[in-house]
Amino acid sequence: MNPREPLSIRPLLLLILCLSTFFAHAADLVVRDFKLLPTDQTAINRETTKTDQNGKTAALIKIYTNLKPSDIYFDNGVLGVVARENKPGQIWLYIPARSQKLQITDPKYTPLQYYFEEEIIAGKTYSMQLTVKGKDITLTASVHHAGIIVDNDSLGLSPVNAYISYGDHRVTARSGSMFYEGIITVSPDGPDRFELQMEDENLKYGEITVSVPDRAEIWFEGRRVGLGEWHARLRGGTYTVELRKQNCESTIQNFSVTPGRSSVIDAMAPIPFKGYLSIEVRPAFGSKIFNADTLVAENRLARQTPVGDYTYTFRRKGYIPVTKTFTVSRNEETADTVYMKRVQYIHRNSFYASIGATYAKIPGVTMRIGCTIANVGIEAGYTLGLTKSDDVYWFQNDPDIYDSTCQYSMDAFTLKLGYQFRFIQRFGIMPQVGYLGQRLRGGTRGNGAMCHNLSVGARCIFTPVPVLGIFITPEYAVPVSVNELYKSISAPAGLSEGGIYITAGLSFNF
Numbered sequence: 001m002n003p004r005e006p007l008s009i010r011p012l013l014l015l016i017l018c019l020s021t022f023f024a025h026a027a028d029l030v031v032r033d034f035k036l037l038p039t040d041q042t043a044i045n046r047e048t049t050k051t052d053q054n055g056k057t058a059a060l061i062k063i064y065t066n067l068k069p070s071d072i073y074f075d076n077g078v079l080g081v082v083a084r085e086n087k088p089g090q091i092w093l094y095i096p097a098r099s100q101k102l103q104i105t106d107p108k109y110t111p112l113q114y115y116f117e118e119e120i121i122a123g124k125t126y127s128m129q130l131t132v133k134g135k136d137i138t139l140t141a142s143v144h145h146a147g148i149i150v151d152n153d154s155l156g157l158s159p160v161n162a163y164i165s166y167g168d169h170r171v172t173a174r175s176g177s178m179f180y181e182g183i184i185t186v187s188p189d190g191p192d193r194f195e196l197q198m199e200d201e202n203l204k205y206g207e208i209t210v211s212v213p214d215r216a217e218i219w220f221e222g223r224r225v226g227l228g229e230w231h232a233r234l235r236g237g238t239y240t241v242e243l244r245k246q247n248c249e250s251t252i253q254n255f256s257v258t259p260g261r262s263s264v265i266d267a268m269a270p271i272p273f274k275g276y277l278s279i280e281v282r283p284a285f286g287s288k289i290f291n292a293d294t295l296v297a298e299n300r301l302a303r304q305t306p307v308g309d310y311t312y313t314f315r316r317k318g319y320i321p322v323t324k325t326f327t328v329s330r331n332e333e334t335a336d337t338v339y340m341k342r343v344q345y346i347h348r349n350s351f352y353a354s355i356g357a358t359y360a361k362i363p364g365v366t367m368r369i370g371c372t373i374a375n376v377g378i379e380a381g382y383t384l385g386l387t388k389s390d391d392v393y394w395f396q397n398d399p400d401i402y403d404s405t406c407q408y409s410m411d412a413f414t415l416k417l418g419y420q421f422r423f424i425q426r427f428g429i430m431p432q433v434g435y436l437g438q439r440l441r442g443g444t445r446g447n448g449a450m451c452h453n454l455s456v457g458a459r460c461i462f463t464p465v466p467v468l469g470i471f472i473t474p475e476y477a478v479p480v481s482v483n484e485l486y487k488s489i490s491a492p493a494g495l496s497e498g499g500i501y502i503t504a505g506l507s508f509n510f
Helices: 009-025 484-493
Strands: 029-036 059-065 073-075 083-087 090-095 101-105 112-115 125-132 134-141 147-150 153-157 160-165 167-175 178-186 193-196 205-211 217-220 223-227 229-235 237-244 251-257 262-266 274-282 288-291 294-298 300-306 308-315 322-328 333-339 350-359 364-373 376-385 392-395 402-406 409-419 421-424 427-441 450-465 468-482 499-509
Touching: 029 112, 125 160, 134 147, 134 167, 134 178, 147 160, 153 160, 160 167, 167 193, 178 193, 205 251, 217 229, 229 237, 251 262, 274 308, 274 322, 294 300, 300 308, 322 333, 350 468, 364 409, 364 499, 376 427, 376 499, 392 484, 409 450, 427 468, 427 484, 450 484, 450 499
Parallel strands: 059 125, 134 193, 205 262, 274 333
Antiparallel strands: 029 125, 059 090, 073 101, 083 090, 101 112, 134 160, 147 153, 147 167, 167 178, 205 229, 217 223, 217 237, 223 229, 237 251, 274 300, 288 294, 288 308, 308 322, 350 364, 350 499, 364 376, 376 409, 392 402, 409 427, 421 427, 427 450, 450 468, 468 499
16 A cells, blocks of 8 residues: 555555455355155155145255254245254255245355246155355375365365365365375365375374372363373474362463473472461470371471361370361361370279288288279278287197197188279379178188178379389278187287288289
8 A cells, every 4th residue: 555545545445355355255055956856755755744835735855954954044935934844964844836946044154045947846855955155176185095084074085076165174184194284275266176295293293291299180171181190192382281189279381292202391289278277285385296207396286288187196295195187278277275184094994903912910912803983992802811820729628638739820801992082193092991801710620710890991002104003001990790719719819800901012903
């Protein structure tokens, strides 16, 4: 354009250029073939026949088209269309006899007014090929018998002759690794023959490996293609993958593929959503916080962390370890307090067995079993006397006639009830009241001599480790029932009725 032309002419020229471009690319509907099918009885078969408004059998046109049937509209003027049925790949159009023309419209193309070249006869079947204006062309690939595809429709093996509508069309040809892809333009004045020069496809492709931490999902072109890693063979160019993971913000990774080369792309992992975790520990000092076997904090845990579930174990010497799971939500604070309990060496509910030595008039070995239920204790025991009493002289009926001399041992049986108090972590005391029976054993006389006592005492226990304790049990026995045999023996033997018992030993706690 001459820069000296008036500015007012330029918009007009631009408009003329746009209109020229539009009309040059406009596509017209066209009927390529219309004919009678003399042997086709579809129009008069009982199941498929139709009757027009005058009561006469309608003619049937089977319309074959590569267009979308739902977009096509038919108008038969004053005679009207009797019926229409869309079939797979074709349209059945019933019209009255002696129809002269059809007005065919599609919103994408220029309308067509088609005049029938022969008289339309009632009850006859016709065929019509409806398409868009174009022409017959020949497509020849450089590799013989290569498969040719035009606009996603397979046309067969090279060379192929086909009717192609005017306009631009995407053409591909493939034979093994040989490949062609391009655009051809079909126009009234354009060539009728196109040569497709194929190339080795391997020279246009490259190998790519995308690697992403944390086993994130790799998405490519709308589908998941890998988990943590994806290997692919792609045509040279620039591509994009999306990296996804639950509770994370997705990231985008752009990469380029170089034909004939292999590349490794280290993609950035999805960015975790974060929250805040704040955990207090009671008692506050001396506590350690572990994630598995890794020490992560002492006394208190406060940190920003990715969302999810976290399990920590809290430990403190002399306290029971606590393991707890916390859920961290996006942009929220999770706050909690963990209360630790001391290791209980003295249990409210327990079972124990003990063995020890007993100090009494006749010392012995004592074995006891017992239990506590809600700190209420029941205990049973037996003491085997180990030493013997003083000599006891026995006479016949005449006090002056000597008979024999005996020594006695004394065993004890106990049954007690008490209530346990826990003063410090490892020390407890249980006041007890119960029964203590003293029985004499030895000689030819005196077996079975018994003294029944009311016992009052306490069980004191110290447990350096949870399963083992040291106990001492002082008690005082008050006689409540003594048989005559025991009375006759106890005084000369130097034995007591009742008295003080002190037992000490080891207790095994369960």
